[in-house]
Amino acid sequence: MPMEDLPDLASLSLPEIATLIEQRRLPPVKQWNPTHCGDSEMRIARDGTWYHQGSPIGRPAMVRLFSTILRREADGRHVLVTPVEKLDIAVEDAPFVAVEMKAEGEGAAARLAFRLNTGDLVTAGSDHPLRFVAGEDGPRPYLHVRDGLEALVARAVYYDLAERALAGDADRPGLWSDGAFFPLEPAA
Template sequence: MDKGPEPKIDDLPPCLIHIDKEGKWYHQGAEIIHPGFVQFFFEHMELDDKGRYVINWNGQRCYIEVEDTAYVVRQVDFSGGNGKEERAILHLSDGSTEALAPETLFIGKEDVLYCQVKNGTFPARFLRPAYYQLAEKIMEEGGSFYLLLQGKKYPIKPSRDKSGPVS
C-alpha cells in the first residue's frame, strides 16, 4: 500500500521536547527524569534527510529541538593494552556502550570533540569528563592532533565550518 509522499519537515509538528547540549531531555521546559521515557524516545529517534531529529512511532512523526546532539558521550573506558588491541569504549547518554570509531573524531564549534555513533548514524558530543578521559591518548604533532589507539595515529579532523557536528 502506498503511504504517499513523505511529509515535509515543515509539515511535522513539534514534539515539544528539547535536548540540551549536556544530553538532558525536557518536555515543555520540565526535565524528563523517567529513564523509560527517554529510552523510548531514543529507540524511536531518527535523523531525517535535512539533519533534523524526528521521533517516529506507529506512523506518527514529530521533530525534537536539539541544542547540539541528541547523543552525548558521558564516559570513555579503555580495554586491551600496550596500544595494540586497545579499544576506547564509549558510554552514551542512552545507557548503551559501543567501541569508538576513531576515524570519525572531529572538532566542532567552541573546540568541542565529537564522533559518530550508532553505526555512523548520529553525531555525539563528548561531555567534558569523557573528553578528559580520551585526551590522555591524544597527541599533538606538527600542529595537528591525533588519537593514538591500536598502535595507530587517528587524525582528529576540524569541522569544515566550525558551526557544529557534521551529520
C-alpha cells in the same frame, strides 16, 4: 533494559561490551516513513537533558525509550518516528552525550568504548568514528552513534582522550580504536 540494571562500564571487559552492543536491538526507524504530524514539543539540550514542554523528563527509562525512535533526516532535522507518526524534536547540539569511556590496549591495538547518557554503549571505530570540531570554547569531540546521530563527548571524557592522544607515539596526536585512527586536531 531499565537504567537501574545497567552494568558498571569499569567492571566490563571490551569483549563483554561488544556482546552487549550486539544484543541491543533498536526499532527499524529507517524503514518507517509515516506522514509528518507536527512538533513533539520536545528538546534535547546540549548537556543531554531531554525536555518536554519546557520541563526536564525525569524518568531515565522514558528518555531511553524515546532515544530508540530518534532519527536524523536527510535535511539534518531530528524526528521521533513510529510506524504511524513522525514528530520534530529540537536538538541543541548532538542528541547524545558520551559520559564515560573505557580504554584497553595501546596504539593500533587500542579500543575505546563509551557509555552514552542514555545507557547505550558504543565502541569507536570505522563504523563509529570520532571527530573533533573547533569551537569557541575549545575542541568539541563527537562520536558517531548510528545513522547520522552523534554523541558530544563530555568534557571530562575529552580530557581523558586528549591525554591518551598526546601520550601516543604517532607523528600527529590522535587516537586509535578498533583499527581506525582519529586525529586529535579539529577538522577545518
